[in-house]
Amino acid sequence: MTIYTGIGGWTYEPWRGLFFPDDLRHKDELAYAAARMDAIEVNANFYRLQKPQTFARWREETPDGFVFALKGSRYVVTRKRLADAGEAVERFIEQGIAELGDKLGPVLWQMPKTRAFDPDDLAAFLALLPREVAGLRLRHAIEAQHESFDCEAFVEVASKADVAIAYIDADDVPSFDGQTTDFSYARLKRARPSLKRGYPPADLERFASMARNWGGEGHDVFMFCINGAKERAPAAAMALAKRMRG
Numbered sequence: 001m002t003i004y005t006g007i008g009g010w011t012y013e014p015w016r017g018l019f020f021p022d023d024l025r026h027k028d029e030l031a032y033a034a035a036r037m038d039a040i041e042v043n044a045n046f047y048r049l050q051k052p053q054t055f056a057r058w059r060e061e062t063p064d065g066f067v068f069a070l071k072g073s074r075y076v077v078t079r080k081r082l083a084d085a086g087e088a089v090e091r092f093i094e095q096g097i098a099e100l101g102d103k104l105g106p107v108l109w110q111m112p113k114t115r116a117f118d119p120d121d122l123a124a125f126l127a128l129l130p131r132e133v134a135g136l137r138l139r140h141a142i143e144a145q146h147e148s149f150d151c152e153a154f155v156e157v158a159s160k161a162d163v164a165i166a167y168i169d170a171d172d173v174p175s176f177d178g179q180t181t182d183f184s185y186a187r188l189k190r191a192r193p194s195l196k197r198g199y200p201p202a203d204l205e206r207f208a209s210m211a212r213n214w215g216g217e218g219h220d221v222f223m224f225c226i227n228g229a230k231e232r233a234p235a236a237a238m239a240l241a242k243r244m245r246g
Contacts, residue, residue, distance in 0.1 A: 001215035006039035019234040034062040052096030067105035082125030098134035117148040126161035141185040150174035184214035191228035198232030208243040
């Protein structure tokens with residue numbers, strides 16, 4: 001079991017003075033963050049493909065044991081029929097993500113809030129997702145935001161496809177605290193600006209306990225402080241890591 005705690009991205013101006021030193025060079029932000037986090041979820045991939053050299057640079061600038069989770073392309077998840085996304089999925093996988101080597105973490109496919117659960121279409125989409133690239137294992141997670149996903153049929157589809165259902169700590173979205181594959185993925189979105197670590201101690205302990213329970217059978221866990229009061233995300237992630245390692 002490895003529990004990874006982290007943040008979304010590494011370039012955010014309000015982190016200056018709160019997380020990053022004021023005089024830190026922008027080109028050193030990734031290395032600085034990676035020295036203090038276990039993982040980063042990359043949102044840039046959602047909007048556009050990256051070059052292989054970019055992934056290679058990310059690998060070189062981060063320490064051993066660090067991983068990148070990649071947010072799947074919007075050109076995949078926003079189309080009318082997911083089952084028709086084969087070529088777009090292939091373009092995403094073949095953009096050069098293998099350059100990350102053993103720092104390649106899961107791919108998160110975030111469904112739009114307007115997408116309702118269609119078991120046949122979703123099953124066809126999950127069947128399109130490759131399980132390796134250039135000899136590296138590929139793991140996939142799905143974030144469901146429409147209330148219609150809150151059903152046992154969705155869990156069955158994900159389990160059959162060996163895909164994780166992301167646990168989302170947020171308002172007005174379904175929340176799944178169960179395992180459908182051999183790793184777990186969580187996105188914590190309710191940090192508060194008034195709290196130095198984003199969450200009260202009781203919430204941090206609850207998240208840490210959840211991660212330990214998920215990893216109890218030797219499963220990897222990826223937990224990202226990803227939204228809400230984003231300026232507090234680094235402090236929240238580091239507080240979570242301290243609790244879990246303590």
